[in-house]
Amino acid sequence: MDDAWICGRLGEDESWQLGAVNPPVYETSLFTFPTAGALTEGLSAEDENYVYSRGTNPTVDVLQRKLAALERAERAKCFGSGMGAISATISSLVSAGDHVIVLGAVYGPTTQFLRYLEKFGVSHTTVHADNPAALDSAVKPTTRLLYLESPSYMRYGIIDIRAFTAWARGRGITTVMDNTWSTPIFQKPLTMGVDLVVHSLSKYIGGHSDLVGGVVAGPARLVRPIAQTEYQLLGAALSAHEASKAIKGLRTLPLRMRAHQERGLEVAEFLAGHPAVRAVNHPGLPSHPGHALARTQMTGFSSVFSVELGTEDLATVARFVDGLRHFRTGVSWGGFESLVNAPALTTQESVRATMGIPLGLVRLSVGLEDASALVADLAGALETS
Numbered sequence: 039m040d041d042a043w044i045c046g047r048l049g050e051d052e053s054w055q056l057g058a059v060n061p062p063v064y065e066t067s068l069f070t071f072p073t074a075g076a077l078t079e080g081l082s083a084e085d086e087n088y089v090y091s092r093g094t095n096p097t098v099d100v101l102q103r104k105l106a107a108l109e110r111a112e113r114a115k116c117f118g119s120g121m122g123a124i125s126a127t128i129s130s131l132v133s134a135g136d137h138v139i140v141l142g143a144v145y146g147p148t149t150q151f152l153r154y155l156e157k158f159g160v161s162h163t164t165v166h167a168d169n170p171a172a173l174d175s176a177v178k179p180t181t182r183l184l185y186l187e188s189p190s191y192m193r194y195g196i197i198d199i200r201a202f203t204a205w206a207r208g209r210g211i212t213t214v215m216d217n218t219w220s221t222p223i224f225q226k227p228l229t230m231g232v233d234l235v236v237h238s239l240s241k242y243i244g245g246h247s248d249l250v251g252g253v254v255a256g257p258a259r260l261v262r263p264i265a266q267t268e269y270q271l272l273g274a275a276l277s278a279h280e281a282s283k284a285i286k287g288l289r290t291l292p293l294r295m296r297a298h299q300e301r302g303l304e305v306a307e308f309l310a311g312h313p314a315v316r317a318v319n320h321p322g323l324p325s326h327p328g329h330a331l332a333r334t335q336m337t338g339f340s341s342v343f344s345v346e347l348g349t350e351d352l353a354t355v356a357r358f359v360d361g362l363r364h365f366r367t368g369v370s371w372g373g374f375e376s377l378v379n380a381p382a383l384t385t386q387e388s389v390r391a392t393m394g395i396p397l398g399l400v401r402l403s404v405g406l407e408d409a410s411a412l413v414a415d416l417a418g419a420l421e422t423s
């Protein structure tokens with residue numbers, strides 16, 4: 039089944055929708071039952087029957103069916119945010135006394151959540167490694183989970199997914215991967231040995247910077263307990279309205295990702311050739327150290343990447359950011375609008391140093407505006423900074 043069909047039609051039900059091209063938005067918290075006995079049955083399998091929208095909702099189910107199919111997963115469960123999905127997934131897999139290995143740089147709040155879990159007796163170690171053997175010194179008898187992002191956060195390094203998941207499988211360790219950067223259009227981690235995939239729907243999948251949502255996808259044996267326990271108890275439910283927006287986002291996802299890829303590469307190539315730029319961290323560029331590996335596990339590249347300006351002067355970074363007209367300053371990414379984010383201007387120096395982020399590093403999210411206008415914008419800002 040091709041991804042365009044999944045995004046457009048899969049999981050929708052002609053009879054239920056009465057021919058409407060968009061699935062109805064089930065704007066209800068509550069589903070009633072014909073008899074008291076039916077209610078009891080519904081409650082005992084709440085993630086499969088409609089009882090209450092903190093558990094399940096038909097509009098959200100449409101989105102879940104599509105996301106599961108895109109990730110080649112048996113099941114998917116949507117959440118009220120990416121962090122809702124990530125925190126529920128990690129919580130489901132670990133208990134007091136367990137240990138987690140984090141591979142490389144991951145989204146900051148994910149690491150903060152792991153630090154938060156320390157008060158419940160869950161420890162973690164971050165390992166920056168490019169081969170699985172390096173994990174042998176970090177692994178403990180209590181290691182339950184290997185958590186990764188590829189491309190990695192802010193520097194967009196590529197991790198050998200097949201090699202690391204094989205290492206984890208051999209030790210009975212569950213692998214969870216954040217696939218937000220690539221979207222399932224460009225990368226399908228479950229087909230490479232990853233056990234569970236998580237996403238923020240708030241980026242490319244939503245695609246219009248108008249919703250916050252998340253998802254976990256994988257085998258039913260791992261997703262069902264999350265749906266029945268953490269989803270219900272931690273309460274990060276996705277509303278039918280947000281799900282409906284994500285369904286509309288999915289309709290154009292394959293098209294948008296191709297357009298993001300084209301524009302992102304055009305802008306990255308321009309920057310790579312500019313004398314004021316020290317480095318461009320975009321795995322789609324043949325000069326990127328992970329490019330050859332990326333080609334074996336990804337079918338395309340999204341348009342968020344970082345550049346390292348050849349400066350040690352904070353004021354130069356600020357002038358560059360302020361000199362941009364098309365790229366607006368903002369923390370998120372994956373929508374229509376191009377965005378810029380300079381950690382040196384927003385993050386404490388000590389935090390930046392721990393993350394290995396140089397002063398001149400600037401993240402760009404290339405949107406869907408005309409690429410030549412974006413290049414001209416960057417050229418002008420580099421000239422005047």
Ligand SMILES: Cc1ncc(COP(=O)(O)O)c(C=O)c1O
Nearest residue numbers: 119120121145216218238240251
């Ligand atoms: C890679 C990545 N994963 C997860 C998240 C968290 O998603 P949300 O903001 O939807 O909670 C983000 C948000 O920026 C992200 O960049």
